[in-house]
Amino acid sequence: GAGVLGAGPAAAAGPDPNIVPVPDWTKTLGPGVNVNPYGKPSKFEKDVVRREVTWLTASSESSVSFTPLYALDGVITPNGLCFVRHHGGEAEIDPDKYRFMIHGMVEKELVFTLEDIKRMPGRVNRAYFLECAANSGMEWRGAQLNGCQFTHGMIHNVFYTGVPLRAFLDIAGVKPKGKWVLAEGADAAAMTRSIPIEKALDDCLVAFAMNGEALRPEQGYPVRLVVPGWEGNMWIKWLRRIKVGDQPWQQREETSKYTDLLADGRSRRFTFIMDAKSVVTSPSPQAPLRQKGPNVLTGIAWSGRGTIRRVDVSLDGGRNWTTARIEGPAYPMAMTRFYLDFDWAGQELMVQSRAMDDTGYVQPTKTELRAVRGTNSIYHNNGIQTWLVRSNGETENVEVG
């Protein structure tokens, strides 16, 4: 490919035409304060969008569009760029017609309106990552997609507002035999997952707002389930029903899918927790290096088991590591941001990041992971990613050994 490397800093030959004369935007009025009552990104950022990989699935109603991680920074994922995974398209629900049912092994079987949910005591605000268990699933056999948007873009990190699921279960009164709950969506897939009662009573939320505003339609408007640290498929969107029972339901998404086929032909089920993982988002194939000299490497790290305690970065394919700077909040089961400021002389780099959480779990290499799991798992690929930065700055998804 053609080189992407710029000329680098140098004294200007003459006055910069972007300074002299004064640019037009400093001389004439721009658009007024309310041209967009609901604002949108700059036209110069038009490429920063979710992208679908159309060959991955047979239909867009059961597919995924990926978060452009390479262009994002900080810890919050903007609502408009949170990755989308549907199994029957987006349910468009009039909030006045929304109903939420709790039944099964409870003392009182109940129906709630959205207003009821918003009137429940104990509302909370919490930031959590949501990662699809199939994130990086295309990479089990080897480097395949050139861009962290596609290799790692099934994750977002959002501040949720909602009510602990426990509050509803408490009102309904879980019977002693109630050991699992089934959460069900109101979409055309009527998406269902079985969740152990301990988790349901622990930190799950019945959420109606994200990043300060109502849930987005593609994220379950008006109500979704939040299942901190656990695989995204369980975070039922358009939540319509919670049923309490004494055993799991063995639904399609916990048998045919979201089970992990190992090399010996056997399969792990109920692999709910998302292990510690990280990825360098820049440089990456969609965000090549453009200048020699000072550069900022950045990426994200997260763990479903707790809080990210440390992220190490290697520029030589894992031979030597430097601890990166975690910057901004590091909440349990939330995405953290890390930086490494470095000088680049134009040599080839093999960039990797390695996350550690506060349980002591260290993100494994792909080799370590394959040694235990083989390459047929599809789900839960949290192996260390390598980006090859060429001397012209171009960056490619590779594997090393």
Next chain:
Amino acid sequence: GAGVLGAGPAAAAGPDPNIVPVPDWTKTLGPGVNVNPYGKPSKFEKDVVRREVTWLTASSESSVSFTPLYALDGVITPNGLCFVRHHGGEAEIDPDKYRFMIHGMVEKELVFTLEDIKRMPGRVNRAYFLECAANSGMEWRGAQLNGCQFTHGMIHNVFYTGVPLRAFLDIAGVKPKGKWVLAEGADAAAMTRSIPIEKALDDCLVAFAMNGEALRPEQGYPVRLVVPGWEGNMWIKWLRRIKVGDQPWQQREETSKYTDLLADGRSRRFTFIMDAKSVVTSPSPQAPLRQKGPNVLTGIAWSGRGTIRRVDVSLDGGRNWTTARIEGPAYPMAMTRFYLDFDWAGQELMVQSRAMDDTGYVQPTKTELRAVRGTNSIYHNNGIQTWLVRSNGETENVEVG
């Protein structure tokens, strides 16, 4: 006005038509995963938008559109709903043509590109509120506007990504006589403010991202100044220039405007810090009470002097107070969210909230404030707000005594 009170919870007469038969959205496919590559709110939330009060100003290019606080929750303000204050319209800047200059009393006078800024070491992520000093300015003489969007909607709270201004000043090398900086925007107002060097070297940021993505155009794309805890007018958008000098510049926005005229005809200048303040966002005139029984009161609190330590709520016009629950992160100089769960029997309420920060500052009543400042100040009105909730749930902006 007509009553807004609903019928309240009751056993359904027959099966709810929103449950039986199963709604259409559970039976037929909805839109695919990427109908909106950059997503937007539900069509049912179309009224949750910024609003302009057209009679406030002569032109929309120097005006304000207000954040719909009554409809928001949590601590983050979505980028699309952050209030907008322009003085010459929105500058539309091609990021490749963007330049940032540092000059004046420095060792080296320098020009940076946007790429340069993004390559600077020391990038950080921080959440801060930005409040216009004129927020609640229309309320000095008495209750005027019916809605917290208009009385308090010149505030937003955002996670910024950027580089400490100090890093640039360090590269340039501030000369010993440099005691102030002038920050200047590239818009048609070439907006300028003088900032003491201590603040510039302390916590100001040269920010290029908000809530995870590039700055929005109306918030200064590609680069704005972040001046934590200080009045919003100083957070120069479309930042083009920092000049170091030995005294303030006495610009129009720090003499004719953003000075506080007191009752004795004298004026305070350089009133930079935004004092502790809070407001109940629901119930409020745009978010009346709709049901008797359990209800959730919520609001926001912030202080430019530090961290919100406590918020008290009164339902009887300030006679008796209850400490509310602060929920979600409470960072210094950032907006916090509070809740009070209460039962409403349908009686008239006079709702107030009172913020305290960790310096011990307690948000004053409007009477206390007017006793010191008179009613001509325009800026820095942080008095306690009262909402009158009538027995039909309708809510009005009032003053009490």
Next chain:
Amino acid sequence: APEVKGAPARAGAQEKPEVEKASMEKGKPQQAANVPAGAPPAPAAKAIALGRPALPEEIAAWNIDVRPDGEGLPEGKGSVKEGETLFLHSCAVCHGEFGEGAGRWPVLAGGQGTLKSDRPEKTIGSFWPYASTVFDYVHRAMPFGNSQSLTPDQTYAIVAYLLNLNDLVPEDYVLSKENFPKVALPNQANFYEDDRETTEKAFWKKEPCMTDCSGEVHVTARAQILNVTPEGDAPKGNLE
């Protein structure tokens, strides 16, 4: 005064944690987070007057899940033959006449013996642990675009046909609520609970290597798809 709940006694009185005191020092361009308010208030002693009783008809309308032990199965029955007719009419366009899958639509039959291979084919017969899931899912979500349109009898018939396509029941089989629990799928025994905390214990390492952790490192594989927005005749994806 109205009854007020949920104001934890400790709020306000709470000592400021050390962490934050440090972070509040003047002149530090940093920002500390405080301790969140903690667990939501314990449910009020008095029951919360929210939600209304669900009516039996309402529960029946939404309570569609079916479990391996047969819980949730409706009355009814259907034959492989009836199922074939229904399948050819409503399903084969996507899944193929014999469940072999058309284009990229899911394969439903075959694949036995492939689970250890390089390209496992995971079907009802080769992979799924429980027949109840077929009933539940077909009624819940199929035909794609017309969910919950099949009657119990139709669903029994289609499931019977799918079992037959996977060589699990004979051509003259009639599936019903009564004989359903007898249908066992061959791969059931090969599922076991998540055991990562024991089988992957090696991933918990106190001190991962920082320096000279390996010999020379070489690129062993490169991305197959070079365009960041893949299009055209690409390989069949493995996102399931």
Next chain:
Amino acid sequence: APEVKGAPARAGAQEKPEVEKASMEKGKPQQAANVPAGAPPAPAAKAIALGRPALPEEIAAWNIDVRPDGEGLPEGKGSVKEGETLFLHSCAVCHGEFGEGAGRWPVLAGGQGTLKSDRPEKTIGSFWPYASTVFDYVHRAMPFGNSQSLTPDQTYAIVAYLLNLNDLVPEDYVLSKENFPKVALPNQANFYEDDRETTEKAFWKKEPCMTDCSGEVHVTARAQILNVTPEGDAPKGNLE
């Protein structure tokens, strides 16, 4: 290996603060925030090779600010008479022929003696502390929609006219870089530094009243504007 900066030694090694240990307990639906990484790394000993020298022509193009002590004033001059012509041509449509303001556009002259009244009129003559601000702002931002279009001479002339409209210089006055520092505005002495921490010390209260804090409370005033989206013939706003 490339030179790597900015990895503070304490990261990772840092003891976990008490606050967070508590918050990590299992079974608590809460979330702690950790200590942010702290102050950005101290600037590298080696100078950071970013930014390029600003050229004199570039600084000159943007360095437009003017201070009360005259710093930043360009060479030039202009008379009240010239200013009047320019003002009537480029400014009066919004600000009125005599600076009295058209419609809701800003008033620039008059208002002397109103600052203690109920409706203070804050103009250059009645309120502004420094004439340099008029020069700076008119050149920087006026005429509205055509910023930085005025030459130095034109700006001197317009400022002279505005001073004359405010009875501060005679009709035959010619303003120039040289005599500018002599122009003093009458309200300058009435500005003083922010003193809230002393004059409003009463707002720092250790224990605000919680119970029976007042006698009976009554509504004393109601919102004047009842529509949440005000429109129509509303009062002139006081957002400045």
